[in-house]
Amino acid sequence: MVDKPAARLDKYVGEKCPELSRTHAQRLIAEGYVTVNDGVAKASHKLNVGDRVKVSVPPTPPSAPSPEAIPLNIIYEDEDLLVVDKPAGLIVHPAPGRPSHTLVNAILSHWADLPDAGDSLRPGIVHR
Secondary structure, eight states: OOOSTTOBHHHHHHHHOTTSOHHHHHHHHHTTOEEETTEEOOTTOBOOTTOOEEEOOOOOOOOOOOOOOOOOOEEEEOSSOEEEOOOTTOOSSOBTTBOSSSHHHHHHHHOTTOOOOSOTTSTTOOOO
């Protein structure tokens, strides 16, 4: 709740959230992550006493998976292809709440130069 009149929105957010620079606050405002009275506002918006300012932090993009020495049952391997018998229960790709202990982590440990197919979270994997 705003307690002093005529403060700019970006300045107010910067004061109330000291971990954010004013530039970062302006970016969050421009991208719609900051609202005033449940509506989108500009960084230069003048606040009034009693206005409700809500700051939502966007989700952090996931990082690339890390290699982990997880044993693999390799069925076939050549310079272009790796075929594994994935154990039941082993998750294939890292996901929210499960960033490690996956088939991707195991394969990255075994084959550091995994072919670039898919995206960084699902590197080079085709399964079935």
